[in-house]
Amino acid sequence: MRLANISDRLSLVTADDELIDIAQETGGRFSPRIQDCYDRWDELLEVAATLDGTAGRPLADVALHEFGNPAPQPRQVFAIGLNYADHAAEASLPVPEDLTVFTKFATSLAGPYGTIPLPPGTVDWEVELVAIIGRGGRHIPADRAWSYVAGVSVGQDLSERTLQAAGPAPQYSLAKSFPGFGPIGPLLATPDEFEDPDNIELGCSINGEQVQKGSTSDMVFPVPEIIARLSRITPLLPGDVIFTGTPPGVGVGRTPQRFLTPGDELVTYLRGVGEMRHRIQAMEQQ
Known part of the structure; x- marks a missing residue:
């Protein structure tokens, strides 16, 4: 559905x-x-x-402007870092032995089409499968976790890398929570829409050039394991959003590094869900 x-x-x-x-x-x-x-x-x-x-x-x-985020006001937003081994490698970091978890503040969430204002710094792209919780709970077993998922969509975990690397500790949540840095959509597809919900193609392109392409089958921690591990710590609530990590191909991992610039068109897709389209625009000075 x-x-x-x-x-x-x-x-x-x-x-x-x-x-x-x-x-x-x-x-x-x-x-x-x-x-x-x-x-x-x-x-x-x-x-x-x-x-x-x-x-x-x-x-x-x-019309494209009529499509909104299918989970616009979640009570909790989780994001999983380094969840593809090749992405960890391009970041020169070890593959994690447990979940690397941060949040994106809910005010960063946005719809699947439109413009994204570009703040000062170095803004990177990260295509991700987004899982949205339908049945809440705690201590959810991995072998039943998909039955707790309302559906999946495609998201972008946009990241301002300069702020992310500032300070004595990484500023993941702040650097990933500028307005528009968490678009989701255009559709929500229930898990039974997929032949294998643990094996879905995802990717993104900039100005027609594909920069990321991967499969969720390459996740270090698949969606059921993410849900099981998160729910051991905190109850998951209906409508919660989980950004599940990005495959390789991000700008900070390239030689030379590449980041988004005003005028870029960012197209993000998840097979079975559709694609998002965003135009990057310079942020107005306050």
């Missing part, structure tokens, strides 16, 4: 690529806001399945 946040309203994307406004079709039984629906996720899926044959608005008719 695929869902979308269209003009701040939750819509089902049918098998015929038509959009069904779930709140409208159910007479207000569900909130139109997708974030409100994660607390009733199992119930929502049952109802959405009955609407799959309903005629709706063609997905192709939706």
Whole structure:
């Protein structure tokens, strides 16, 4: 099943690529806001399945600016670092033996299309699979973890490397939380949409040049193991967002290093979900 946040309203994307406004079709039984629906996720899926044959608005008719982040106001945002061995190698760091965890502040989250303001410094790209929690819990076993996932989407963990490296300790969360540094979308796809949810292609390009391409099968800690390990420490809540790490190909790992500049077009994709498109623009001086 695929869902979308269209003009701040939750819509089902049918098998015929038509959009069904779930709140409208159910007479207000569900909130139109997708974030409100994660607390009733199992119930929502049952109802959405009955609407799959309903005629709706063609997905192709939706303007890009209407697409929003499918998890716009999570209570918790987790991000996993160095979760691909080749990315750890390009960063000249060892492959971690346990999760490397930081956060992106919720104000950095954004939709899948539009512009991203470029702050001073050296801004890098990081394509990531984003997992969104549907059923919360603690001590979730890895062999059942996918059943706790509402769905997956594609995200960018944009990073300002100068700030990240400043100070006696790395500033991961601050450097990755400028406005627009956490776009997610355009769709949320439930795990059963994939032949193997642990093996999905992802990548990104800049001005038409592919700079990253990988598979989630190369994760050091696959999504179920991430969920199991996080939930040993803290309860996961419905609607929580997990950025699961990036494959190799980031700018800081290149020779010479390369970073985003005003005017660049950044295209980010996850097979089965779609692609995001963003134009990088200079940040207005305050």
